[in-house]
């Protein structure tokens with residue numbers, strides 16, 4: 078089978094993890110990397126044996142041998158970088174959060190459709206085997222009607238003010254870095270946009286939001302209670318409560334590989350499947366499946382849902398003192 082040829086746009090932390098994990102996918106080949114300067118591109122290229130190393134993102138986007146580009150820059154650049162690649166005719170896998178606000182997400186989707194190219198948000202948790210199992214339990218009615226989702230994605234990281242996640246000007250902060258996981262999880266379970274949104278966020282001394290709690294209400298009073306934090310550790314569990322029982326994910330977010338199904342009056346059922354690498358492998362497999370089937374978006378991570386999640390995050394932060402530089406340009 079002909080290999081799918083990847084280009085990597087930027088050379089930071091997650092770009093390194095991605096290139097390590099992609100080695101587990103036999104029909105994937107990383108043939109190019111683009112960085113803001115030649116030296117960084119060359120260092121990254123030598124480390125992973127990547128033949129084409131470029132000193133600009135434009136040069137990477139214009140490499141005729143590249144099929145699909147992985148965008149791993151800070152959030153404020155996702156829209157601009159994705160559009161650059163899509164306008165050069167490339168398929169794009171763009172890191173989460175998809176964009177800074179829904180306006181950017183709308184433009185990205187429009188550009189994908191105009192150029193007839195594949196686009197997907199890299200929300201890795203969605204593609205883990207355990208998540209497929211959980212969705213199967215929910216969709217086959219094992220726990221009845223879903224009434225409540227509770228999920229935490231909270232860490233106390235020792236971040237310096239120089240760290241990307243602590244820089245509001247780069248779109249760092251608990252909402253876009255970590256809240257996206259629990260908001261995306263709730264969106265996946267309920268399969269719809271929330272009707273009402275409330276909550277609180279704490280914007281710390283460095284500028285970005287350090288922690289937040291969100292209450293989302295769906296049809297018929299179903300709810301999600303979600304927390305996310307960069308400066309507070311919690312147990313990162315998720316629960317899905319239905320009218321007949323519940324599902325527990327004991328560690329949804331680091332390397333989710335276990336879940337249990339608890340139906341009233343029955344013995345607990347456990348699911349466990351070890352994760353390959355750091356978990357980035359599964360989304361690459363999904364991109365390959367879509368490209369080989371000529372799909373322009375993933376049914377597991379549809380573009381309209383990425384847009385809906387951005388709209389939800391815009392609404393969550395609208396009551397906080399949290400704005401980003403890109404906010405002034407809603408139409409991009």
Ligand SMILES: NC(=O)c1ccc[n+]([C@@H]2O[C@H](COP(=O)([O-])OP(=O)(O)OC[C@H]3O[C@@H](n4cnc5c(N)ncnc54)[C@H](OP(=O)(O)O)[C@@H]3O)[C@@H](O)[C@H]2O)c1
Nearest residue numbers: 087088089090091092112113149150151152172173174241
């Ligand atoms: N899926 C996951 O598990 C996961 C985990 C962590 C992060 N992420 C996501 O991945 C993205 C990148 O996060 P990261 O932690 O890898 O970030 P990072 O280590 O700070 O790397 C970001 C890279 O973006 C490029 N860049 C372009 N403009 C920049 C600017 N003005 N300032 C800083 N860097 C700039 C740089 O690469 P060059 O110098 O080569 O241009 C830099 O190395 C974010 O969207 C984040 O949410 C996902």
